Amino acid sequence: MTDHLTDTIIRVAARGDGLTADGRSAALTAPGDTLAADGTIIPGPHHQVPPCRHFPTCGGCQLQHLDDESFAQFIIDRIQGALAAHNLSTDIRPPKLSPPKTRRRAALQAELKQGRVQIGFSENASHALVDIQECWVLTPELFAVIAPLRVLLAKFLRKNRRARLHLTQADQGLDLLIEGIEAEGLDAAEAISAFALAHNVARFAIDSGVGPEIRWEPEPVTVTLSGVPVPLPVAAFLQATKDGEGALIEAVRLATAGAATVADLFAGLGTFTFALPGKVYAGEAARDAILSLKGAAALARRPVFADHRDLYRRPLTTAELDRFDAIVLDPPRAGAREQALLLAPSKAPSIAYVSCNPSSFARDAEFLCQGGYTLDWIQPVGQFRWSTHVELAAKFTRRPA
Template sequence: MTHSTNDTIIRVAARGEGLTADGRSAPLAAPGDTLTADGAVLPGPHHQVPPCRHFPTCGGCQLQHLDDASYAQFIVDRIAGALAAHHLATDIRAPQLSPPKTRRRAALQAELKAGKVQIGFSENASHTLVDIYECWVLTPELFAVIAPLRVLLAKFLRKNRRARLHLTQADQGLDLLIEGIEAEGLDAAEAISAFALANNVARFAIDSGMGPEVRWEPEPVTVTLSGVPVPLPVAAFLQATADGEGALIAAVRTATAGAATIADLFAGLGTFTFALSAKVYAGEAARDAILSLKGAAAQARRPVFADHRDLYRRPLTTAELDRFDAIALDPPRAGAREQALLLAAAKVPTIAYVSCNPSSFARDAEEICKGGYTLDWIQPVGQFRWSTHVELAAKFSRDTPPR
């Protein structure tokens, strides 16, 4: 049987489905696959055998059927498509893909079902929980705690009530926050202590609805950022992989090279603050994060001014922005529209923008470019391997006076 070129999958759409040139779609199809008249997918040269037994049921991954070349192209296409929607284009560099089994933080769910504790991710587009017995994205250290957690949670989980597990690798071991359980009394305390000792747990916290309560922390928990140990608040944001963090830092350093003073906006714990060889203003709305950054900077004697500031309600003004040689910003998924509008009118020579959402980035980039900046390049980063989640770092430079 022969197939026309219209039967060939030419790209993967934002939600992970393969598309033909005439607009037909098929789940779990890779570029180069053939879509038959009855909807079957015939694998092509970029269609790999998914390594994990739980794929595609588990919602932790959507794209394990893509080889690295087609996964990288998916990331580039996502960014290019978002830019095109805002009449923008630029040099999009080859994506940096984090290796399998390197994700150092994750949010899982747990429930008691048929007398058995299940832990894992929800199915795609479903609330059904997939009980995972292997994982190709989590670090071995994170995955190793799942089996012991099943035993521990059997003591605390209530029927028909889910718990949410936040796991992060810290300098001292595993940082674990469990939401949605209650663990009171001496027996519970002893069970938690025994679990923590046996499984290299640096901190164990429970949130029963009134905020996190630390039950185990033999020594203060830190995460080292560019050689600086930073106190790690419970369930604080951290780049998903060390590899991805390194790629984003390298891009920001390249974009801001030569700047003597830099404003790091939405600074968090200081992922970029501590990586920059300059005097840095660090602005962040989360009080726990900015206090950790401030304390770590003081301890390390770094030239950092840490400012507790809500950059949505009170973005840096144009006059404030113009005091710096470069601006770095890493906003949440919603982007930074209010700050972007003020950046567009600023005179600062260089902007390094890190984003976890190509759509909100492209919206903000359009505003910045309208003010006279050029979008010089984008460095894509795929640290949420085999997912549709795309991250990037970009450089803007001013080539015309502000409006």
């Protein structure tokens, strides 16, 4: 029991600070921590020792001090809060959390400072760079290339200029795009080739300001989605972890079970397209992504119609949506407002909505529910370990007329 000088953290707010019942906030606190009047924090049962030496300085993680139970509850609270803002509620299932060291794509920064190349994430709320010596979210394969990259980039980085590194694990090895450097001449080409051969780099591309230029790709780079090898464009979007991808696919399959024809909107490379049985319409605005999806579907002889279509400027009409047994939506963080407004009055029996932003999801969910759909359940997915970034998959069904 606490006295008037202390209070207890009851939940974690959206940006990661702990809150007491009377609204006091404290950074780096977990539910059950005791907050004294002088600001001293007494750890409670859900406050774990952060595993990484760089926490909390490194901006790659915000919640390493939470145990799995309180991290899962943080995710649920974020979703419940977003729904409540739109007078919605539903069954929220236990979050599926990706294990540590499983993130297969990342964007890092590099700079030459005091004669040494530093690579890492920016500090929280700062432009200062944390030179990571360990990382508890990246796969070991991604982290293993950080130290060799310091040596390579020492040849190309200019003082007071940062480079941005995009790292992705592909079927053939590491896919690497570096923005903000120039590497011209025979010596540079030989250094890049030697680096790629030594460190299992499947593709090495450089963008010096005019678009990616591939410097190394001995064989076409692919990523396998539901058993289908799909050509991987440079720096293309991919779900952050394999198990997170699997959890989202499982939820989408459950939400669309029994559908013979499905529209996969904002389809990307086909994360859900190739996981769905029956005939699939795949709509996507990114040209490289939809061409990759189309080519992969043709080689795999899958019944997929790939459409290069901007679903913000030209969403599917209600009449077009009426032709499908189920709809899959996986929009960017902004959500799918324009498409949701046309989907709300449609006859599609079921909808699977995948979101990386509970706020825009809740807004679109309100449109759908006002149009005659029921929000059946939500499956949270925590593939951005120890981050305030929340993802989910949800099922809607058309209410009987």
